[in-house]
Each structure stands twice: as structure tokens, then as C-alpha cells.
């Protein structure tokens with residue numbers, strides 16, 4: 193795909209109040225990579241609803257990113273494992289996620305690899321979208 197054909201997403205800092213903002217840990221293990229791909233999939237398939245945003249910028253204290261997290265329609269934390277790094281970063285910044293998911297509790301083993309099963313991504317992305325749609 194050429195750059196001209198790249199999918200353009202709504203600016204998360206401009207549209208956060210109309211978006212469910214997704215934060216993933218992107219951990220360097222199977223579960224972190226599944227969580228990252230789930231965030232990518234939800235953003236690409238439903239860009240008017242979901243938007244993956246920069247957890248590292250929130251951790252770093254970026255004013256712009258802290259503001260967008262605070263005004264998000266919903267704040268969705270996708271943790272890889274029981275360390276819950278996304279949730280802890282939000283707590284350190286005085287925020288709580290609206291929804292919290294943990295990939296290791298979704299039948300995905302934490303393995304020291306960057307490989308993952310696409311079927312797990314599809315299954316968990318569908319579950320998260322359905323859970324949030326139900327409110």
C-alpha cells in the first residue's frame with residue numbers, strides 16, 4: 193500500500209471526547225503483542241469509535257496526552273498480564289480506566305516471544321467491542 197492510501201485516523205487529541213481511547217502496554221511478550229494488535233484492529237475496523245493512543249506519552253507526562261485521556265469518552269486499558277502496567281500508569285496519573293482487560297485472563301499464555309496467534313486477536317477484539325457496546 194502506498195502512503196497516499198494509508199488510512200487516516202481522527203486526531204485523538206482533537207476528538208477524544210467522541211472516542212473510546214484505547215491504551216495498550218505493548219509488552220515484549222506474547223500477551224503484550226496480542227494486546228497491541230487488538231488495539232490496532234479495533235482502531236482500524238471502527239475508527240469513528242475506537243482510537244489507539246500513546247500510553248508512553250501519558251507515562252512521560254505529556255500535557256496533550258494527559259488531557260486527551262482525561263476527556264476521553266471511555267478509557268480502555270488493555271494490559272498484557274497481571275502486572276497491569278497500563279492501569280498502573282493511569283493510576284499514577286490520577287485516572288482510572290472505564291474498562292480494564294487483561295490478555296493473560298483471555299486464554300492467552302504469556303510466552304517470551306513477539307509471535308502470536310491472529311485468531312486470539314480476532315476473538316479478543318470481538319469480545320472487547322461487544323462488552324463496550326453493551327455498556
Ligand code: SF4
Nearest residue numbers: 217219272273275277
Ligand atoms: S502488563 Fe505485563 S506484558 Fe504488559 S508491559 Fe506490563 S509486564 Fe509487560
